[in-house]
Every structure is written in structure tokens, then in C-alpha cells.
Amino acid sequence: MRSPRLAALELRRFGRGKLPRAALVALLLLPLLYGALYLWSFWDPYGRLDRIPVALVDDDKGTTVAGRRLTAGDDLVKGLLKSDTFEWHRVSAAEARKGVEDGTYYLSLTMPSDFSAKIASSSGSSPETGALQVRTNDANNYIVGQISKTVFAEVRAAASTKTSRSFLDRIFISFSDIHGATVKAADGADQLTGGIGKAEKGAKDLADGLKEAKSGSGKLSSGLTKLDQGAGALQDGAQQVADGTQALADRVHGAADQVRPFLKKDGRQIADTATLVADSAGVISGHLDAFVTTAPVAEKGTREASETLDAVYERRCVSQVLPDPACADLKKAKDAAADAARLAKDVNTVVRDYHGDMTAMRQDLKTLQQQARALAKAAPHLSGDLDDAVSKVDALNKGAAEVAKGARTLHTGLGTARAGAADLDSGIGKLETGAFDLNGGMYKLADGSGKLAGGLHDGAGKIPDYDKQDRDRRTQVMADPVQLASRDLHHAPNYGTGFAPYFIPLSLWVGAMVAYMLMPPMNRRALAAGASAWRIALAGWLPVAAVGVLQTAALMAVLHWAIGLEMTRAAGTIGFLFLVAACFAALVQWLNARFGAAGRILVLALLMLQLTSAGGTYPVQTSPGFFNAIHPFLPMSYVVEALRRLITGGGLGPVWQACAVLTAFTAGALALTALSARRRQVWTLDRLHPELNL
Secondary structure, eight states: OHHHHHHHHHGGGGGGHOOOOOOOHHHHHHHHTHHHHHHHHHHHHHGGGGGGEEEEEEOOOOOOEEEEEEEHHHHHHHHHHHSSEHHHHHHHHHHHHHHHHHSSSSEEEOTTEEEEEHGGGGSSSSSOOOOOOEEOOOOOOOOHHHHHHHHHHHHHHHHHHHHHHHHHHHHHHHHHHHHHHHHHHHHHHHHHHHHHHHHHHHHHHHHHHHHHHHHHHHHHHHHHHHHHHHHHHHHHHHHHHHHHHHHHHHHHHHHHHHOOOHHHHHHHHHHHHHHHHHHHHHHHHHHHHHHHHHHHHHHHHHHHHHHHHHHIIIIIISSSSOOOHHHHHHHHHHHHHHHHHHHHHHHHHHHHHHHHHHHHHHHHHHHHHHHHHHHHHHHGGGGHHHHHHHHHHHHHHHHHHHHHHHHHHHHHHHHHHHHHHHHHHHHHHHHHHHHHHHHHHHHHHHHHHHHHHHHHHHHHHSSOOOHHHHHHHHHHHHSSSOOOOOTTTTTTOOOHHHHHHHHHHHHHHHHHHHHHHHHHHSSSHHHHHTHHHHHHHHHHHHHHHHHHHHHHHHHHHHIIIIIIOOOOTTTHHHHHHHHHHHHHHHHHHHHHHTTHHHHHHHHHHHHHHHHHOOSSSSGGSSHHHHHHHHGGSSSEEEEEHHHHHHHHHOOOOHHHHHHHHHHHHHHHHHHHHHHHHHHHHHHHOHHSSSSSOO
């Protein structure tokens, strides 16, 4: 009897009675318990997070920044309540703490009382970080705590981005304020440069005027020095004349009576004295002419210098809208020149006031000279004219005293004028030096102010000035400068789709394992009839492979139409799972055929090894080294990788590799089962009395 017929007879055995039929139905539906139910329970847990109760505590008191109220905690709470992240419950801090402890809430999120204040501190001198407080309890559920870290990390990032945008917006506004202030400063510097340029020109005019004034004051001082020297000589001469005439008068009056008898004897002495008087009068008369000529010249020079400085002061300090910075120095120079002019005028006035007297004095001196010479000429004959001579000597003495007095007054006035002219000349010299220094300083100041204006204009051009649109765009980029451009090449739409490649082969393995609990791994009739080993192996494998095909069809139908599993390559997935069911049936058959009752334990152990090394949940690289070592040698490793490509998409290389591996495992298991069948055809004591029955 051929193997397919033997397989059909094995399946027909389940149609005899209600219990075998129920067992076959249970066998067909068993993979649903592992596959469909598991995947259904894990299908989309992240899509139902809004059913998880979470405590939300808002203790934030808010703060005021730049006259505006900041309530970051309230704003964040409003946003969370509008979201469907969790089932939020606004409670007090004590209620949240108690609820997380007793399991009423899986976790809690708290905005502390200083949340807004710390956020606002980012623009102050002592910035601090505002902290959201999360409390979890792994005794309630560990996975929820891990999920919350991801969710609250996104909440924190959103809050940080909003805070950063507010802070950066204030920075950009400050940039605009600085730009405006710098532009104003640059305009002011331009005006300052213009004003300093005018001041520099005025300082140059002042220096030129003071240079001319210095020349005039020098001439005035020199002329007054000469006048003073002449007045000194005049005073000395006049005093000598006065002293001589006084001595003469004294001698004449004292010895007139005695002189008279001896006039003849002393005539020569009288003549000499008269000659001295005549010579002195000539000297005095000659100096009076030079003095009278120099005084008006000095007055004129000082007056012109004073008028020049008055005109400069009027032009630079009175007529200008903006006063010249050098006005203080100009006023000092103007006042000093006026004082010098008044002094020269006073000297000239003295000369004019005494001009008539000087003319009379000159006439008197001339007369005195003539009379003295006449006296000298007539001295030898004076004895007869003694009385007349005494009278004339008295008159001469009186005139000489008046001349000496006037000469002293004139010398004193000219000395004062000379000292004042010297001070004036020295002061104007200092003013001239200061004016030239001022001119140089104003030039440097004008150059520096020009550079300042240029620098401020350049700086204003480099300082950014953002409008509201620019600020919004830049704050958005700077607050969140790095975006995650995630591109999922073959996206699994939910949690269940991602885990389907892991749970589907698990259910098919369990289906094959249970099938060989109900069916013998080798057909007893074929063994008893002495059929060939290959026929026996195929006869025991084909019924379970056929059941595996039915299990696969039922499982995938429920997963697709009832639960919603979408497959990129549906036909390829179904066909590949038929191969998986056949391979698993062959492996389970061989373990049961070779090891008997112990084989069932080995089937379960092999399932555990495959589940832990297949990389169905976490990448196998994250597992200990033992599981990495056995990963390439177990069929479920290849099944999981192939199903991922068939269900979610991707290259078919792993699929073809898995088909080759599964085919090899199937052929190898069938060959080993045939070898076991050949051994089972020989009866031994162990077969008659097995050590273990399951």
C-alpha cells in the first residue's frame, strides 16, 4: 500500500465517532490559540494608551516676565488634556502619590510650583532648568513605566522647544533694539563729526588771529619799553636839574649877601653852572619828542588787536548756533587784549593831558637853556645883576621841580604800561600756543570722530535686524535645530504586524507537536506489513503535513479577516507557511519516531531553544552568546526572517534562503525518520517493555 493511501487511512480514523472528530477540530484550531489570540492581545497596545489612568498634578504658580504673565504649567496641562496620550486625571500631589502607590494610577506627571519661574530664568543672570517630575511604580506594571519614558521625553522636548522659542525671540528682539540704537549712535557720530569739523576750522582761525595779536602785542611791549627807558632818562635828567636848581637856589639864597661882594671872583663858576643847566635842558627837550611820538602808536596797535579778537569772538561764539568749544579761551584772549588797549590808551591820554605842559615845558626848557647860556655868557658881569639873578634862579628852581615831578609821574605810568604790555605779550603767546594745540587736537578729534562714525555704521550693518516673520522662522529652527527625518522603508502599521513573524511559526510548531500526540509518528500497519522505511516515514508525515496546511489556512484567514493582518505578499506568505508546516511536521515526527516518549520532551525543548534564539522580539545580537551561537542552526531563525520580508516587504533573498534551509531540514528529518522506521521493524526487549510511557 502506497504512502498517500496510508496517510488517508490515518486521517479517516478521526471520522469514527464524535470524540475523534472533536479532537481533529481542536487540532486544526489549536494554532489559533497561540497565533491569533496572542497577536490579537498584542495587536496595537500603543493605540490604546488613552485607557491607561495617569495622575496629572499642576502645582505651578506662574511668574511675571517683562510685564507679561507666564503660566508654563497651565499651558502644558491644557495641551496634555487635549491629547489622547493617556487617560489624564487632574489630582492633587497627595492623591497622585497615593494613587501611584496603590495602583489607581500607573504613573503621575507633576509640574512643580517653580516650573514657570525656572523657565523664565533662562533670560536672567542665573538661568535654571525647569524639571517635570514623573513618578512610576514598576510593581503596577513595568512596561507602562518604559512607555512613559518615551512619551514624556516627547512632552519634555515639546515644552523645551516652546520655551527656547520664547527665549530666542527675546534675543532677536534685543538684536533689533541694539541695531536701532547703533544706527542712532552712528547718525549722532556723523553730526558730531560735522560739528567737530567746524570747531577745527574755528580753532585754526583763532590760532591765526592770536598769531597776529601776538605780533601786535610784541610791538606794543617793545615800544613801551623804549618809552619807559626814555622816561627813566627824562626823570633822571629832570631830577638832576631840580637838584641843581635847588642847590643853586639854596646857595644863592644862603650866600647872596656874601656872593654879591665876590661875584667878580666867582663869575666863572656861575658860567659853568649855567652851561650845565643849558645842556640838561637840551637833553630833556630831545627825549620829550620821542615819547610824544611813540605813545599814540602803542594805543593804535593794542586797539586793533582788541578789535580783531572781538570780531573772532563774535563770529565763533555769538553768531554760531552751536557754540565753539574754544569760546572760553577766545573770551580770555579778548579780555586780555581789551585790557592792553585800555592801558595803552591811558598812557596816551597821559601824554595828551600833559602835551600842553610839555610844550610849555619844552618852551621853558628852551628858554631855560637860552637864559642859562645867556647867564653863562653874562656871568662875569652878574655882580651888578645879582638881585635879578636870584629872582630868576628861584623861578628856575620852581620850574625844574615841576619838570622833575612830571617826569616821575610819566616814568611811573610808562613802567606800569610796560609791565602790562609784557604780561599781555606773554599771555597772548600762551594763548597762541594753546590755540595751535587746540587746532591739532581738534584735527585729531575730527579724524577720530570720523572713524567712530564709520565704525558705528559698519557695526550697524553687521548687527541683524529681524522682523516678526524672520524671528518666527529663526526661533523655530534654533529651538529645534535637529529634526529626525525618519524613513521607514517597509513600515509595519502596528505592534501585532511586527510580531506576527514570531507568533505564526510558534503556533504551527505547537500544532505539529499536538498532532503527533494524536497520531503516531509511524504507521503501525505499515510497520507490521514490513513496508519500506521511506513509505513508513511518508505515511506518518503526510497526514500531519496535511493538517498543518489546514491549520495554516485557518490561522491566516482569522488573522487577515478577523484581526486585520495585511501582507505585502499574501500568496507568497501562505505558500511559504505551507512549507514551514511541512518542515515542522517532519522535525517533530523524527523526534517522536527516534526517541519515543522522550521525543515529546525534546520537541518542547527544541521549541524553547528556537523561541529564544530566533530574534523574534529583540535582535538576537542583544541576547547572550549561547543564543547567538545556535541561531544559525535552527529553522525558526530563517522562518522569522523570511516572514518579515513577506509580510512587511523587502528583498526576497532571506525568503529563498529560508526555503532552501527548510527543504533541507524536511528532507533530512524524513531521512532520519526512515532510518528510525527501519530500526523499529526489528523488535527488541526495549520496544516490548519501554522504560518510559507518555
